[in-house]
Amino acid sequence: MNVLVTGGCGFIGSNLVKYIRRHRPDWKVVNFDKLTYAGNLENLTELEGDPNHVFVRGDVGNKELIEHLVRLHGIEAVMHLAAESHVDRSILGPEVFTVTNVLGTQVLLEACRATGVKRFLMVSTDEVYGSLGPTGSFTETSPLQPSSVYSASKTSADLMALAYEHTFGLDVVVTRCSNNYGRYQFPEKLIPLMVVNALGDKPLPVYGDGGNVRDWLHVEDHCQALLIALEKGRRGEVYNIGGGAERKNIEIVKGILSALSKPETLIKYVKDRPGHDRRYAIDPAKIKAELGWKPAHTFEQGLAETVRWYVDNRPWWERVMSGAYRQYFDTQYKARLDQAAA
Numbered sequence: 001m002n003v004l005v006t007g008g009c010g011f012i013g014s015n016l017v018k019y020i021r022r023h024r025p026d027w028k029v030v031n032f033d034k035l036t037y038a039g040n041l042e043n044l045t046e047l048e049g050d051p052n053h054v055f056v057r058g059d060v061g062n063k064e065l066i067e068h069l070v071r072l073h074g075i076e077a078v079m080h081l082a083a084e085s086h087v088d089r090s091i092l093g094p095e096v097f098t099v100t101n102v103l104g105t106q107v108l109l110e111a112c113r114a115t116g117v118k119r120f121l122m123v124s125t126d127e128v129y130g131s132l133g134p135t136g137s138f139t140e141t142s143p144l145q146p147s148s149v150y151s152a153s154k155t156s157a158d159l160m161a162l163a164y165e166h167t168f169g170l171d172v173v174v175t176r177c178s179n180n181y182g183r184y185q186f187p188e189k190l191i192p193l194m195v196v197n198a199l200g201d202k203p204l205p206v207y208g209d210g211g212n213v214r215d216w217l218h219v220e221d222h223c224q225a226l227l228i229a230l231e232k233g234r235r236g237e238v239y240n241i242g243g244g245a246e247r248k249n250i251e252i253v254k255g256i257l258s259a260l261s262k263p264e265t266l267i268k269y270v271k272d273r274p275g276h277d278r279r280y281a282i283d284p285a286k287i288k289a290e291l292g293w294k295p296a297h298t299f300e301q302g303l304a305e306t307v308r309w310y311v312d313n314r315p316w317w318e319r320v321m322s323g324a325y326r327q328y329f330d331t332q333y334k335a336r337l338d339q340a341a342a
C-alpha cells in the first residue's frame, strides 16, 4: 500500500511513520509536513536512506501539490495528522488553528476527492467532546462540545471529514484519541515540559489546583490503533482511542520529580489556563470490540521509559527548543510564573 501521512515529522506522526515502516515493510510512506516549530526531521533519522520513506515539505492547504503527490506516488490512503496541536498556543494565536486545522483539512479532503484516494483516516481528538465532571467517560455518541480554539478547530475538521463521506462518498474513518505521551513529544506539552524543567532545576508551572484529569495513552499504542483503524475501520465510523489511565496533573508532575529524584519544592502553582477543561476520560469499548485493539503499555512503565528517553536525549530537546522557539518559550514561561507571583 502507498500511504500519505500528513504531519509525519511531528510527535505522533514521526512515531507513526516509523511504526508503519516497522510493521508494514512493503508499504511506501510519503511523509508530507510543513515543518513548523513542531515538525522536526531529526525525529526520523533512523529512516535515512529508506527508499520506502519519502519526505515532502508542504502545506496541507496546497491542493495542487497534494494532488500531484497522490498521482505521482499512487497514493491509496491518507492518514491526516498535520495540525496546530497545542491548546496554549491556540489561546495566544487562534488564526493559524483555523487556517491549518479547518481550512487545511477541507482542502486536503478536496484533493483526496479529486484524485480518488481510497481511504482517508482523520486523526481527531477526545477534546471534541469538551469537559467531563467527576464521573463518566466519552463514547462516540457523546455530544460534541469543544471549549478551546484548538478543540473547536479539530471538531470542525472531524465533522468536515464526515461530511465528505456523507456528501461525496469519500471513504472516511475518524479516530478520537486521548492525551498521548512518549518519545519525541515537543517540550511544550505537560509531560516533556515538566521533565525538561526538572532536569534544569527550573520551576514546574502547574495550572490552577493541579486537579485537572487527563486520560493518558502511550504514543505507540495510538499508532497501533491508527493502523488498525486504517485497515479495518468501517467507513463513516468514529472510533474512540484511550488507555484507561486517568491521572491528575499533579500526580504526574510528582511522579516525574520522583523518577528524577528532584524535590517537590520545584512545583509552582500558576494562574489557571483560560477555559481549562477539567477532565477527559475515554471509553474505548468500540475499537476494542470491533477492531480488536488493546494498548500494550501500562502508564507507569510507559512514563518511566519516557522520562528515561528525555534524560538520554538531551541533544534532541535542546536543539528543538533553540532559536525562535526558545524566544517564544522563554516569554511564555516567564509570563506564567509572573502571573503566579501576582
Ligand code: NAD
Pocket: 006, 007, 008, 009, 010, 011, 012, 013, 032, 033, 034, 035, 036, 037, 038, 039, 040, 058, 059, 060, 061, 080, 081, 082, 083, 084, 085, 086, 100, 104, 123, 124, 125, 126, 154, 176, 177, 178, 179, 180, 181, 186
Ligand atoms: P505536533 O504538533 O507534534 O505535530 C504536528 C505536525 O504537523 C508537525 O510536524 C507540523 O510541522 C505539521 N504541520 C502543522 N501545520 C501544517 C500544515 N499547515 N501543513 C502540513 N503540516 C503541518 O502534533 P501531535 O501531538 O503529533 O498531534 C498530531 C495529530 O494528532 C494532531 O492532528 C492532533 O490534533 C492529534 N492528536 C494529538 C493528541 C496528543 O496528545 N498529542 C491526542 C489526540 C489527537
Ligand code: TYD
Pocket: 086, 087, 088, 179, 188, 189, 190, 191, 193, 205, 206, 207, 208, 212, 213, 214, 249, 273
Ligand atoms: P497539555 O499537555 O497542554 O495537553 P491538553 O491541554 O491538550 O490536555 O496539558 C495537559 C494538562 O496539563 C492540562 O490539564 C494542562 C496542564 N498543564 C499544566 O498544568 N502546566 C503546563 O505548563 C502545561 C503545558 C499543561
